[in-house]
Amino acid sequence: QEISIKGKVSSSADGSALPGASVLLKGSNKGSTTDAEGLFTIQAPSGAKLIVSFIGFKSKEVSLGASTMLEISLEEDATQFSEIVVTALGIAREKKALGYSVQEVSGKQLTEARETNLVNSLSGRLAGVQVTGSNGAPGSSSRMVIRGASSIGSNNQPLFVVDGVPVDNSNYGSGTGVDYGNAAASINPDDIASVNVLKGPSAAALYGSRGANGVVLITTKTGKGTKGIGVSVNSNTTFDTPFRQPEWQNEYGQGAKGLFSFVDGAGGGVNDGVDESWGPKLDGRLIPQFDSPLDADGNRTATPWVAQPDNVNQFYRTGKTYSNNVSVTGANENGDFRLSVTNLKQNGILPNTDYSRKTFSLNAGYNLTKKLSIRATANYINDGSDNRSNWGLYFIWFGRQVNMDNLLPYQAPGSIYQNNWNNNYWTNPYYVLNLSTKANNRDRLYGNFSATYKFADWLSLTARTGTDFYNDRRQTRTAARKDNLNGNKLYDSYNEEQIFVRESNSDFLLNATKTFGEFDISANIGGNHRSNFAQRNYMGATELAIPRVWNLGNSRQRPVTQNSIIEKTVNSLYASANLGFRNYLFLDLTARNDWSSTLPANNRSYFYPSAAVSAIITDIFNVSSNVLSFAKLRAGIAQVGNDTDPYMLSSTYNYENPWGSTPSLSENNALLNSNLKPEITSSYEIGADIRFWRNRVGLDMTYYSKVSSNQILGVNISNATGYASKLLNAGKIENKGVEIQLTATPVKTDNFSWDIGLNWAKNKNKVVELANGLTTYQLNTSYNALTQTYSTSSFRGLSVEARVGQPFGTFFGKGFLRDPDNNIIYDSQGYPQIDPVGRVLGTFTPKWIGGLSNTFTYKKISLSTLVDAKYGGNIFSQSINIGRYTGVLKETTVGREEGIVGEGVVNIGTADNPEYVPNEKRITSEEYHHKYYLLTNNENTIFDASYVKLREVKLTYSLSGVVFKKLPFRDITFSVVGRNLALLYSNLPHIDPETSYYNDGNLQGIENGQIPTTRSVGFNISFKL
Amino acid sequence: LLCASVSCTDDFNDLNTNPNSASSGTADLFLPHGIQSAVDTYWGGTLGQDIGNLYAQHWARIQYTDIDQYTVSADVYNLAWQNFFIEALADYQRVYTISTETGNPNYQAVSLIMKAWVFSLLTDIYGDIPYDQALQGLDDTLLPTYTSQKDVYAGLIGDLKTANDLITLTGNSISGDILLNGNMLKWKKFANSLSLRILNRMLDKSDASLDVKTEIGRILSNPTQYPIIASNADNIQLNYLDATNNNNPVNQNRKTRDDHRVSATLVNRLLELDDDRLTVYANLPADGGPYKGVPNGLAASDANALGLSKTSTVGSYFVAATAPGVIITYAEVLFLKSEMAYKGITSAGDMEENYKAGITASFAQYKLTVAPAYLEANALKSGEQGYYQLIEQKWISLFGQGIEAWTEFRRTGIPTLSPPLLNTNGNVIPTRLPYPTSEESLNYENFSSALSNQGGQNDMKLKLWFAK
Structure with a gap:
């Protein structure tokens, strides 16, 4: 009973x-x-x-x-050490019994120092976990990779599981200039009790396919433990500013060859169509400009030509994020509930951009009988934006004299079209942000029901069914910037896209737990049925008849329509057994079999096992002392299988635009494969968890090795085959690494304590082999399962590759032609030459990552800091390269008056018998920068992306218990928090080294002038009633 | 639930059958995209507009002049290769496969002819190309070897003869033919006229892989069996439609860009010749004044300084939505015969007659009538001077067909063109496009042996076989 x-x-x-x-x-x-x-x-x-x-x-x-x-x-x-952690399938385990590494972040850490995107909050806190935020746009997405990329062609992100049920973390449509956010971003931090990260495949063996990249287990808060009814309130306000902006030059304005005069901004004046800053010195001379007043004849009068050092800065506004949460909890002996409402509103640093999110969450459980208990969780989220505009490379092509205030009347007088500093290439940014909006609105519901029946004290059955679905409606407007061009009328365009995504999981778990003498045994048998469904409907009007009427009915021609659905089912059976001996020696065994609808009948069933042991050395040998308080050794070995996207077994044809009324199909560019096998990731890890001096110092070390083989890859192949790619079981990729976590409490007195947490991880990643003699897989091609299309992103000829023998993410492209002494070879005109032979220029994979936290607590005040670092790895920066090409960056003032002699050599011999002498040819600074930073040369675009960042500083004042006698407030906590505060170390000029144009795919390390990342400072108040 | 978990996989095959697109199709469905993508790439895009038209100095850049100074980004040469192989050729291959199964030889012929034309463009642009082993991805030939240009040409002549012989003029009607509207006689004329063009490239070569003169004789002496284009009405061209996605790619480009002008080289020469075709090829500057071309390869600022409204844009005829994408014309066939006659092929007729008829046909193509005075002033001189006149007239007549004009310049060195003062190709007008980076990455061994066979690097200075 x-x-x-x-x-x-x-x-x-x-x-x-x-x-x-x-x-x-x-x-x-x-x-x-x-x-x-x-x-x-x-x-x-x-x-x-x-x-x-x-x-x-x-x-x-x-x-x-x-x-x-x-x-x-x-x-x-300190001689004892025990913690309970949540592991796979929501099973609570003693941490010491685990043969693999698990790390936890508490919900409190996520709410006080808050990020709108949950994934960003995990940055720097976990060993071996790399988080890459994309940009500073509100609601933008982030990518998380645990222990390095193991899949060459498909997703490398971990599986997100909320209360035992997987949720969707897809991101449909980023990289197109609009980032609609990754789906896990919308999980509300206020509702999270804890986040456990299971890092290796052993930890995730029971989650199957998607656990190969690790699992992020999120446990939400419940009402358990509440006396009667409790109310908690949390209010958070943060202010965002650009984290880092390029250092501009303020000596020379727009134009070329030192000349500029504005007539129409499209080549009608002197260099007024040029969008670079090689113009006249900003010395106050009088020059007609775009904002100069018109005289009686309608000509621009000359006005002073002066620097606007702050023009870019004044364009950004301070972003503001308000997030308020109220939760009500209640419990009695038979049940508990928690209701929570959160409202988040964010204004971006770009004018007229925003993001908002409303979350309603319910978590309730009840013991129906002594044996039967039930629990339900439901989360409804409505999020979206009126405008998610992002763009590439604005202000990198620019006139340094442009006064942004005078662009604020963004429409020309008496016109619906733009007023701008350049009418050739650019649209007024205010015009874009106000008229060409990219809006979306998403309704999402996720949650689950579960029931547990206890047959006996030692035997219980849990059945659970959960779903996660959302409907995202997107509306994209593009306003024509001019009325016509070259006699051709220009039109506005408009499209609507609806994306519906649903994942459902039903599972059961039978658990038996018994103690036999000195043995503790727990065994589980379970099964899971998972189904995925997604649908996309798209309609686009490329030309609107009546300007600024945003409706598909206003299309001049039949709108473009596309629609598709995808479906997938995976069934699984699994079992696990945990054996404990004398509470100091533990053995874990798991086995799982999956049946996936995406694989061919012969190969659709695949089995994979895991085993792990944990030994508490200090208990076994009874060796604990004042110095050594606790020591545990662990080892695990595991396999995880993986399937693929739907419809990858046999090719279909593409629909093409009809020719008039003649229908049209085309051969698919991708060769599919009817003999696919599942991917297999095999790994082992060994580790030790050692605590010294009564737990004052703790050291946790892990070494792991994982090899993923039979990777299902859409391998790019020579186009001369008639196809762009072929789907193969092709790749083998290896990750080996070390993770170290060190915790220490150097000082601990009654009133004061100082805690240190250090994590460091080094992952060595190598592409071991591809197949069929192929040596390269190009990451800049990606597959969109929903539209069933491959798209290739091209950056000035640069290829981002998984190249055999190289780390994942190798940059391959063109560089300077160099002599045997590595000097750049110039031609007779004084221009550096490009080597026609391509070469490896770098990689985006870092050598190591780490984080250091310090927490100082004095009575009720606590101060904590978090510093994180990434060492090694490169970034391809268009901003820096182009900013030098266009003469807007600070360093381009060199040689403006006297010219520049490029450092290097010229060949005065023949091609076969070269004779190199120093280059002495002097060319203008403009010419030099145009040729040295030639946009087809990739070498000068690749930079070291190492950094050390002050990620977070948090000052907290907490008062527990009843604070005011008359007022009902208690447990008041007030914190001031700063996130992304400072770049402590970087070799990279001008931009944040931690940025990515592509948010969550495998194409990383690309900077394309997107919105700068942000620094945020804010405060958080929480209290209970 | 238990059943679901215990491998109830009966419906998995249905579940994993793509409900969104077709897994079978008929030959006619693959022609529109196959034809349009090839013509779009060749005529518009950056290949036709920038490589062809700029390097033949028909057009010049007034904005983004880098490419006019021979700085060619990898995207340019990657995309042309990609579009020809995976968008156009793959569709023809599919048409060929389907029609072989269903037994309509006319579809087979059409696919062979389109393939031959696109392969001829590829070898003219890049040199040696995957040909013998190309388009065999379905058979797992993933690393195709390269075939030398002379063997590609010889193979194409064979394919075009096969195509001509396959065609039946009655029965076996085809649809989806957006190029020639199912007119199989015109397809024969296309095949044989294209053969003449290719044979003419091989005419001076002692190491050609077939007997060039015999092959020319085969065609020219038997017009019933091997008909060729005989009037402007026979011109092989894609007549674009006035509708989004079906419009001329130059028209599409001009909807958002205004980067091109007519080259000063061409404008000045036509002015010297007092040639009326200038009124079709170029527009008067928007701000008034006489025709004004833009020199090729100016610094961006210098080009811009000439003024967008003070220089001649490309003639309205060529930027209209319905402007044709021209593949091969009556004028060209006449110029080919004239050159063959000059080189001693008797079946080609008289050099001067063909030359005059060629000029007349070129004018007529634009509804212009050539003045007798023009023909008189440009009367054919003898020997090399006459040959120069012939090829120069051909160069003028190929306006719009930039790739063909560039190829003919590379083959003959006529007319005398100078590279721009500012150029990044060592004062050499590009002799080819580099192979795409994808070949370097994905088919490296065959890529490098192709380069060593041709004796050079993957640059734009390597002389191709036809130009040696």
Whole structure:
């Protein structure tokens, strides 16, 4: 017979409550965690025993007697170390029993120092986890990779699981200039109790295919442990500014060869169509400009030609994010609930860009009978934006004298078309942001129902069904900037796109937990049915008849229509067994078989196992001392299989635009493959977790190796085959690495403590082989499952590759022609020459990443800092290269008056018998920069992307318990938080080294002048009623 | 739930069948895209507009002049190769496969002829190309070897003869033929006229892989079996439509860009010759004044300084939505015969007659009538001077067909063109386009042996076989 037990856990030293302590029902996997006041509730049979544990304290076994309200005080002791963590399938385990590495981030860390995108908040906190935010646009996406990229051709991001049910993290449509955000970004940090990251395939073996890249397990808050009804309020306000902007030159204005005079901004005046800054010196001379007043004849009068050092800066506004959350919790002996409402509103640093998100969340559980309990969670999210505009390379092609204020009347007087500094190439940015909007609105619902039936104390069955679906409606307007061009009328365009995505999972899990003498055994058998469905409907009017009427009915011609659906099902069966001996030696075994609809009948069933051991050395040999408090060794080995996207087995033809009324098809550019096999990732890891000096210092080290083979790759092939790619089981990629986490508390007194956390990870990534004699896989081609199309992104001839023998993400392209001494060879005109033979120019894969946190706590005040670093790896920066080409960057003032002699040699011999002498040919600075930074030369676009960043500083003042006698507020916490505060080290000029034009695909390391990333400063208040 | 978990996979085959697109199709469905993508690439885009028209000095750049100074980004030479191989040729291959199965020889012939034309463009542009082993991706030939230009040419002549012989003029009607509207006689004329063009490229070569003179004789002495283009009405051209996606690619380009002008080289020569075709080839500057061409390869600022409204844009005829994309004309066939006559092929007729008829046909193509005074003033001189006149007239007549004009310049060196003062190709007018970076990355061994066989690097200075 089960009874509801409540209790309070406190420290024996000072009686203070211990929030976050774990309470485990002995001989089962059932557990609970104490709330902020140290309170917990647990269902337990009478006479059972509870194991209560907390980091830094001695675990205690408590026998249940008559009392249903327990007061448990724990003794501070470093010789014991025990924590409960959530592992695969939501099973709570003692951390010491795990043979693999798991790391946790608490919900509190996510809400106080808040990012709109959940994924960004994890940056720097976890060893071996690399997070790349894309840009500073509100609601933009982020990419997360754990232990390096293991899949060459498909997604490398981990699986996101909320309360045991996978949720969608797809991102349809980024990289097209509009970033609609990755789906996991919309999970509300306010509702998260904890985030556990399972890093290796062993940890994720039970999640199957998608666990190969690791799993992010999110546990949401419940109402458990609430006395009666509790209300919590959290309010957060942050202000965003550009993190880093290029250093501009302010000595020379727009134009070429030192000349400029504006007539129509399209070549009608002197160099007025030129969008570069090689014009006259900004010395106040009088020159007709775009904003000069017109005289009686309609000609521009000359006005002073002066620098506008702040013109770009004044264009950005301070972004503001407001996020407010109210949650109500309640619990009694039979049930609990939590209701939460969050409203987030963000204004971007670009004028007229925004993002908003409303989240309604319910989590409730009830014990229907002594044996049957049920729980339901539901999250409804409405998010979207009126405008998600992003762009590439604005201000990199620019006139440094342009006064942005005078672009604010963005329409020309008496016209619906633009007023601008250049009418040749550019659209007024205010015009774009106000008229060419990219809006979307998404309704999303995810949640699950579960029921647990206890046949006996040792045997239970859980059945669960969950779904995640959203409907995203996107409306994209593009306003023509001129009325006509060269006699051709220009038209506005408009399109609407609707994307519906649904993933459903149903599963059951039968659990048996028993203790036989010195053995603890827990066994699970389960199964899962997963189905995915996605649908896209697109209609676009490329030419609107009546300007600025945004409706498809206003199309001049039949609108372009496209639609598609994709479906996929995966069925799975799995089993696991956990064996414990004397609570110091543990063995974990798992086995899983998947059946995927995407693979051919012969290969659609695939099996994969894992095994892990954990040994508490200090307990086995009884060697704990004052120096060595705890030591654990662990080892694991695992395999994970993976399938592919739907419809990859046999080719179909493409629809093409009809010729008049003649229908048209074309041969598919991709060769598919009816004999695909599942991908297999095999890995092992060994690790140690050692604690010294009564847990004051902890060291956790892991070495891992994983090899992914039979990779399903759409390998690019010679176009001369008639095809662009062929789907093959082709790749083998290897990742080996080391992860180290160090925690230390150098100072700890009654009132003051200092905690240090350090994590460091080095991953060595190598493409071992492709197949069929192929040596290169090009990452700049990506497959969109929903539109079933491959798209290739091209950056000035640069190829981003997985090249055999090189790390993933090698930049291959053209560089300077060099002599045997590595000097650049110039031609007789004084121009550097390009080597016609392509070569490896760098890689976007870093050598190591790490993070360092420090927390200082003095009484109720706590100050924490987080620094993170990435060392090695390159970035392809268009901003820097082009900014030098166009003369807008600071360093381009060199040689403006006297010219430049390029450093290098010229060949005065013959091609066969070269004789190199120093180049002495002097050319103008403009010519030099145009030729040295020639846009077809990739070498001068690749830069070292290493950095050290001050990621976060947080100052928190907390008052626990009742604060004001008369007022009902209690547990007040106030924090001031800064995120992305400073770049402490970087070899890269002008831009944030941590930026990516492509948000979440495998094409990384590309900077394309997108919106700068942001620095945010804000404050957070939370309290309870 | 249990069933779902325990491998209930019966419906998986249905579930994984693509519901969105067709897995079977008829030959006619593949012709429109196959034809349009080839003509679009050849006529418009950056290949036709920039490589062909600029390097033949028919057009010049007034904005973004880098490419007019021979700085060619990889995208340019990647895209042309890609479009020809995977958009156009793959469709013809599919038409060929389907028609072989269904047994309509006219579709087979059409696919062979279109293939021959596109392969001839590829070898003219790049040199040696994958040909014998090309288009065999379905058979797992993923690393195709390269075939030398002379063997490609010889292969094409064979294919075009086969195509001519396959065609039946009655029965076996075809549809989806947006180029010649199912007129199989015109397809024969296309095949044989294209053969003449290719044979003419081989005419001076002692190491040609077939007997060039015999092949020319085969065609010219038997017009019933091997008909060729005999009037402007026979011109092989794609007549674009006035509709988005079906309009002329130059027209499409002009909807958002205004980067091109007529080259000063051409304008000045036509003014010297007092040639009325200038009124079709170029427009008067918007701000008034006489025709004014733009010199090729100016610095961007110098070009811009000439003024967009003070220089001659490309003639309205060529930027209209319905402007034809011209593949081979009556004028060209006459000029080919004139050159063959000059080189001693008797079946080609008289050099001067063909030359005059060629000029007349070129004028007539634009509804112009050539003045007798013009023909008189340009009367054919003897020997090399006459040959220069012939090829120069051909150069003028090929306006719009930039790739062909550039190829003929590379073959003959006529007319005398100078590279722009500012250029990044060592004062050499580009002799070819580099092979795409995808070949360097994905088919490296065959790519490098092709280069060593041709004796050069992957640059734009390597002389191709026809120009040696």
